[in-house]
Amino acid sequence: MDPDAVAKAFVDHYYSTFDANRAGLANLYQEGSMLTFEGQKIQGSQSIVAKLTSLPFQQCKHNITTVDCQPSGAGGVLVFVSGTLQLAGEQHALKFSQVALFASFILFCFLGFFICT
Numbered sequence: 001m002d003p004d005a006v007a008k009a010f011v012d013h014y015y016s017t018f019d020a021n022r023a024g025l026a027n028l029y030q031e032g033s034m035l036t037f038e039g040q041k042i043q044g045s046q047s048i049v050a051k052l053t054s055l056p057f058q059q060c061k062h063n064i065t066t067v068d069c070q071p072s073g074a075g076g077v078l079v080f081v082s083g084t085l086q087l088a089g090e091q092h093a094l095k096f097s098q099v100a101l102f103a104s105f106i107l108f109c110f111l112g113f114f115i116c117t
Contacts (some may be wrong), residue, residue, distance in 0.1 A: 003071050003077045010066065012099075019051070019062055022052045022055075026046070029045035029048050031045060058088070060085055062085055063085075065081075067079065072101060076101060079099070079100045081099075
């Protein structure tokens, strides 16, 4: 497994899905996943997607400037992403950063990943 390839695939899929259909991110999380958003800790796929879909904007576009990654224990990958978030109708973009820890799992002899935190 190449951590850089995992990180690139994550960034491409996650942010294009976030920008077009936030509810479509549900399959990237599991019940043990946790999102910390502005100090609020949210656990579980349903709760995380509920938070993301309740954000006070409908349309946005992420512009990624940094993707750094490294392998973590037990075959996982730690990814740091930063960039800007352009909201529809707004003149100035917002800066953002996100850290994701992917934990690996084996399901029917298929190695996959989900966002752990």
